[in-house]
Amino acid sequence: MGTLSASDRWQRLIDALALLGADSADQLVWIDKYQVVTDELALEFDDALLLMAGFQQEISLDEDAMGKLRLIDSVLEEMSGRESTGHWSREALATDAGWCQVRTLARDALVSLQGDWHLPLPDIVVVR
DSSP states (O other), X not given: OOOOOHHHHHHHHHHHHHHHHSOHHHHHHHHHHHTOOTHXXXXXXXXXXXXXXXXXXXXXXXXXXXXXXXXXXXXXXXXXXXXXXXXXXXXXXXXXXXXXXXXXXXXXXXXXXXXXXXXXXXXXXXOO
């Protein structure tokens, strides 16, 4: 993949937050478009968060913003595990309290970082 610039890492983070903050209907359209499973929403965020590790000063992420990202990560982690598979169904995107919380947190983070939460969903390359 090579080394990503700070602006590329920033865009990955914003794209991941846009996915998590999108309405459930839009998330389902995105999932169907790329023929991926619901987990991909969280995986995109996880990948972006890993890319950000150690670079928050370079891209001006303050502690408040990092706290919001950590909280999203924590909620997604709580939704994970063998006993939690129901959180990851297509239907759960619209009905699950965890997804509602993630959506609200992602929107809050986007407003803080970008001034708006309603952003276009990113294109991705799926390697099969």
